[in-house]
Amino acid sequence: MDRRPGGPQAQGGAAFLLAQLGSHAARLFADRIAGLDLTPPQAGLLRMLAASPGRSQRELADDLGMPPSRFVPFADELEGRGLIERRKNPNDRRSHALHLTEKGAGLLAELREVGMAHERDICAALSFDEHRELVAMLRRVAEQQGLTPGVHPGYRSG
Amino acid sequence: MDRRPGGPQAQGGAAFLLAQLGSHAARLFADRIAGLDLTPPQAGLLRMLAASPGRSQRELADDLGMPPSRFVPFADELEGRGLIERRKNPNDRRSHALHLTEKGAGLLAELREVGMAHERDICAALSFDEHRELVAMLRRVAEQQGLTPGVHPGYRSG
């Protein structure tokens, strides 16, 4: 029986473990990609641009959970580093269509390798089958909670 | 086969899902306990004081991942609300021994109920057995990653 004060659910329940492990995993990931001079939101944008190129800044800002005004200097830096580019939209000249550059695509490839190493480290305690089961359960929970696959605005800093 | 750009691990791996679900669960929990006028770090301190009363501010600040200077106004507010109290330590008069008041213990009881409702909501997609399996796996992962049970400094804001 769990006698830790605060109640078993509070400290040992799935919700708490998810929050604890999630913040741990996010911090570790941030440390890893710092070696590529990227922050988690920056990595997120690169992935989003690879998945669906040509979207407007406003849409992307919404997905990243940041106000449009904050997105501007955020995109400025990546553009200055030659990783993304703003293309003029001929149909609506107010909006910019954002795209990954070749250099950006190259960095994204490195990012994927880092991501796989990260996955291995986080799940080191699990067997191959257990890992598969865990992913399947987490996916169901995420879906039931209405979370969009592949994007989360929980990123912090950057 | 998973063809989403960014790679299957990046967006669908366990590490990503943990981060996504963890931040989701943490945000939802923060919303819930806002009804008790508590932030996640405040709730964390109440639980810590119930688990091990009489510790010094420095120790508690370390566990919460905040500098001692920030802990001062943080504890001030809870003391002002009559939820915790600073007792003089007769052995070392530099340090304060922090304790939960009766009122603080009462609020902690409410907090537990909120925590259980939170747990049910987050795991609504899982059967009883699946829930048990998930918790067991997450505990193993957390232990292998060297995380301290019951405490995590990933809290934000408050």
Added chain:
DNA sequence: TATTGTTATACTCTATAACTATA
């Protein structure tokens, strides 16, 4: 001389809201 708690300051981060150009 080192450590606990505290205070003060300076800085980063962020959102709000004003502004422009297109529609």
Added chain:
DNA sequence: TATAGTTATAGAGTATAACAATA
């Protein structure tokens, strides 16, 4: 008149470091 992007400003939140009391 409404919207995309941008800029400016003001506010919150935070850490760093100086300080006082005690060891």
